[in-house]
Amino acid sequence: xxxxxxxTLLIILLALGGAAALFLTESKPETPPAVAVKPEAxxxxxTNSVVEDLKKQIILLEGQIEYLQGQNDAxxxxxxxxxxxxxxxxxxxxxxxxxxxxxxxxxxxxxGLEMMKMRKLHALPLVTTSVSQEEVETVILAWLKxxxxxxxxxxLARGLAALGWIPEAIDPLxxxxxxxxxxxxxxxxxESETMYTIDPSTAxxxxxxxxxxxxxxxxxxxREYGDIxxxxxxxxxxxxxxxxxxxxxxxxxxxxxxxxxxxxPASELKDDLPAEDPDHPINQVPMxxxxxxxxxxxxxxxxxxxxxxxxxxxxxxxxxAYSRPPVSTAEVIEPEMYLxxxxxxxxxxxxxxxxxxxxxxxxDDCLGKFACVTALxxxxxxxxxxxxxxxxVADRLLAWVADGGAKRDHAAWQTLFMDKSAADAFYKAMxxxxxxxxxxxxxxxxxxxxxxxxxxxxxxDAGVVLIEAASxxxxxxxxxxxx
Numbered sequence: 001x002x003x004x005x006x007x008t009l010l011i012i013l014l015a016l017g018g019a020a021a022l023f024l025t026e027s028k029p030e031t032p033p034a035v036a037v038k039p040e041a042x043x044x045x046x047t048n049s050v051v052e053d054l055k056k057q058i059i060l061l062e063g064q065i066e067y068l069q070g071q072n073d074a075x076x077x078x079x080x081x082x083x084x085x086x087x088x089x090x091x092x093x094x095x096x097x098x099x100x101x102x103x104x105x106x107x108x109x110x111x112g113l114e115m116m117k118m119r120k121l122h123a124l125p126l127v128t129t130s131v132s133q134e135e136v137e138t139v140i141l142a143w144l145k146x147x148x149x150x151x152x153x154x155x156l157a158r159g160l161a162a163l164g165w166i167p168e169a170i171d172p173l174x175x176x177x178x179x180x181x182x183x184x185x186x187x188x189x190x191e192s193e194t195m196y197t198i199d200p201s202t203a204x205x206x207x208x209x210x211x212x213x214x215x216x217x218x219x220x221x222x223r224e225y226g227d228i229x230x231x232x233x234x235x236x237x238x239x240x241x242x243x244x245x246x247x248x249x250x251x252x253x254x255x256x257x258x259x260x261x262x263x264x265p266a267s268e269l270k271d272d273l274p275a276e277d278p279d280h281p282i283n284q285v286p287m288x289x290x291x292x293x294x295x296x297x298x299x300x301x302x303x304x305x306x307x308x309x310x311x312x313x314x315x316x317x318x319x320x321a322y323s324r325p326p327v328s329t330a331e332v333i334e335p336e337m338y339l340x341x342x343x344x345x346x347x348x349x350x351x352x353x354x355x356x357x358x359x360x361x362x363x364d365d366c367l368g369k370f371a372c373v374t375a376l377x378x379x380x381x382x383x384x385x386x387x388x389x390x391x392x393v394a395d396r397l398l399a400w401v402a403d404g405g406a407k408r409d410h411a412a413w414q415t416l417f418m419d420k421s422a423a424d425a426f427y428k429a430m431x432x433x434x435x436x437x438x439x440x441x442x443x444x445x446x447x448x449x450x451x452x453x454x455x456x457x458x459x460x461d462a463g464v465v466l467i468e469a470a471s472x473x474x475x476x477x478x479x480x481x482x483x
Contacts, residue, residue, distance in 0.1 A: 188219030240368025251302025388429030391422020
């Protein structure tokens with residue numbers, strides 16, 4: 001039944017009271033002309049009667065308004081509770097939220113509805129429930145493993161360790177899950193169709209739960225576009241393309257959360273701890289610096305990418321991007337490349353054979369522009385690193401298992417640049433990196449710290465290949481293979 005606003009009800013009742021009084025006045029019998037009464041006496045008496053009636057009605061209405069106001073307050077409280085319960089619909093064995101007397105349950109459903117309306121998404125609110133941070137990390141890890149099946153994450157880490165860019169081969173996915181949980185404060189699980197938020201009592205820091213609005217926005221977009229953006233039937237994505245697609249959804253979520261906070265100042269992030277602070281929860285995750293840079297890219301650079309798309313065509317442009325996602329981190333770094341009507345197709349590096357001693361590589365990947373500049377930044381000024389990666393057109397990383405108990409595997413990283421000048425800049429920066437890491441004089445081929453390293457020019461001087469091998473025999477074979 002529709003509830004009337006108390007003020008509206010007051011106006012209606014006053015109007016009805018006035019009409020009733022007028023009707024009663026008109027229905028009185030006319031005064032016989034034979035009675036000697038002053039002409040103005042009867043109207044005054046009737047008016048006084050109407051005023052008294054209205055006073056009584058006003059007193060009655062004031063009491064009714066007070067009652068209705070109390071009912072309205074009760075309905076508000078009931079509505080808040082119902083919104084919270086709405087987020088629990090469909091949950092089996094969902095944990096109940098225990099609140100202190102002075103606490104207020106976070107209205108994730110209401111927040112989600114506001115953001116969906118602002119983001120112009122037409123969908124039901126997310127089913128939400130609060131669980132421990134460990135449980136959220138477990139759900140995220142399961143999703144990551146579906147995106148990178150067959151130990152793809154471990155294989156990439158082994159290849160990066162072979163290049164010397166991370167200290168050792170590790171399993172990066174649990175670390176990535178821990179980082180995402182702290183970045184988002186929750187996760188939308190597509191299998192259970194539930195948004196899991198982190199119980200504050202289990203959070204590794206207040207910054208974790210202050211990020212929940214970002215997690216809600218990310219969850220809505222993952223539910224809406226996840227099946228389009230991440231299609232397992234196409235197989236695992238190359239690192240460069242995966243980072244680009246992650247950047248689209250992470251940047252969209254960050255922009256949605258930012259625009260929502262502009263309309264709702266009370267929902268702005270209250271955590272003043274900068275991400276660079278050692279005490280920040282994301283820095284509690286023991287992730288190698290190089291992998292951390294890759295993991296942070298979708299949120300740091302994705303926001304700028306999403307903002308550029310939104311400026312070009314509002315949310316319609318962002319919606320369309322999910323059916324035509326960026327193909328590389330280069331397009332995320334330079335959105336103008338993505339928006340170019342004559343957008344160039346990705347270039348692939350072709351090789352006649354990729355077998356080493358008759359064995360196929362366990363890793364065959366494309367790292368992309370951001371991975372390239374991040375590798376160069378380790379031992380070069382930012383300006384030189386950016387210049388070295390600027391003209392990158394394509395790359396291909398191959399890695400093979402090293403026999404004989406070697407700590408690091410064999411790897412070959414072929415890069416291709418737009419021209420000789422761009423390749424020169426990369427060659428100079430990479431040679432400087434090798435010189436500092438291995439403490440050599442800067443030779444293009446050397447043996448140091450049990451590694452056999454070569455940095456060679458090929459492909460008409462537009463290409464540069466970096467070979468990191470565990471034996472001289474493997475290096476010689478890789479030089480022939482990459483020639």
